[in-house]
Amino acid sequence: MTLTSKTAIVTGSTSGIGLCVARALAREGANVVLNGFGEAAAIEAARAGIESAFGVKAHYAAADMTRPGEIADMVRDAEERFGTVDVLVNNAGIQFVSAIEDFPGETWERVLAINLSSAFYAMQAAIPGMKARGWGRIISTASAHSLVASPYKSAYVAAKHGIVGLTKTAALELATHGITVNCISPGYVWTSLVEAQIPDTMKARGLTKQQVIDDVLLKAQPTKAFVTVDQVAALALFLCSDAASQITGTNISMDGGWTAQ
Template identity: 75%
Template sequence: MSTISPSLAGRNAVVTGSTSGIGLAIARALAEAGANVVVNGLGDAAAIEAARAGIEKDFKVRALYNAANMLKPAEIAGMIAEAEAQLGSVDILVNNAGIQHVSPVEDFPIEKWDAIIGINLSSAFHAIRAAVPGMKKRGWGRIISTASAHSLVASPFKSAYVAAKHGIAGLTKTVALELATSGVTVNCISPGYVWTPLVENQIPDTMAARNLTREQVIRDVMLNGQPTKQFVTVEQVAGVALFLCSDAAAQITGSNLSVDGGWTAQ
């Protein structure tokens, strides 16, 4: 394979929030390149097993499922330790788990704030903290976090999400500097609106918050800021993640790569 399309045979990856959407697409892309993967996330047990088994069947790699709760630091650390024990190493960590809630700040439920910060930001810290010692010891690693266009710009009614994604961008830069001579790169990807269950589930709350129809939310809110007027696809985000694991990306670290149809260029 070329340095841009890497062979990841012998590498092992943990992808949080990977039972659907962007995370599952990333897990499948890494597996297609030869990596064993640990899938993590919520959902119907049968659907999760089908996704896990599908990765093994389609790509002839090992695919494990770990149900670690991203609000529980001990479970996150345990997931990394189990992956190292079962697979031998964690070479690639993709922090993708995320939730969303849309509400005016004065009405924003405190428990929703805490959960969004915990799952979208703190879980990445806990996973990175657990995975870094092994990566440093082996002299190679790739840490990738799914940020958002909201790591660079803000939108109304998303105070917790925007705060968390700005935090991911800062965490990425800091850890990249700490690991700059270790052979471990640390980057984040900032998609615009990607058609996933997370985005689809925002529509009713946004309809209520802005008094809009479903069609108006899609046209005037979601795609209004994306000059291409198209949703980003999960495969496009996964392709960027795969590139960041390649030798061609070995000198890309501390970066925030926008995949947003031109949103943040404005």
């Protein structure tokens, strides 16, 4: 497979899953637009590293995923800079844990804006160009929580369920335009953000590191193994291929059997 001469926008791609997906797309020849938060030096290192490793162009867009105008501007700028936006990966996301009765309203709005509405606005901006060219790939990172719920994660669960509905609707609207729309639903993925949560959980619950991993993080995953960022990236790359041209409107689980229970 080659994505040479194509351009991909990956939101939430300054670290973790998003950065790995961006690198995978670049490896196949796509120019990439990174987006997300982080230290400027680290973001620049990631951007420059992609260009150096894969011989493509990489650009960083600082668009705030809570601001529809900035999302539209990001897509427009990418089209002007590279000529097309062919692949859109909606990966930006945040989490907040609270009982519903205590959940701050402004935090509910922020979680839904970043995890769900940003995908809508990015799709809205990118779809016209994809339709004009008769080809496009839209992939959203959902979650096992797009299929099942956990307590105290109302906004996140609602947003991820919403991503699935948005994906199905867009897939039907775009089915005859050469554009596929799918989402990937990982279970717990081993990232630096997950790893950083372990010491606090050890202290709060009086557990060892291995107990936190086995009895808290991986409790719901029958394989008792984390999904890796490389596995998510490989699936995203497959969904961009010609072999996946008839896969659209799907929610693909990658959760070690979590949602099979």
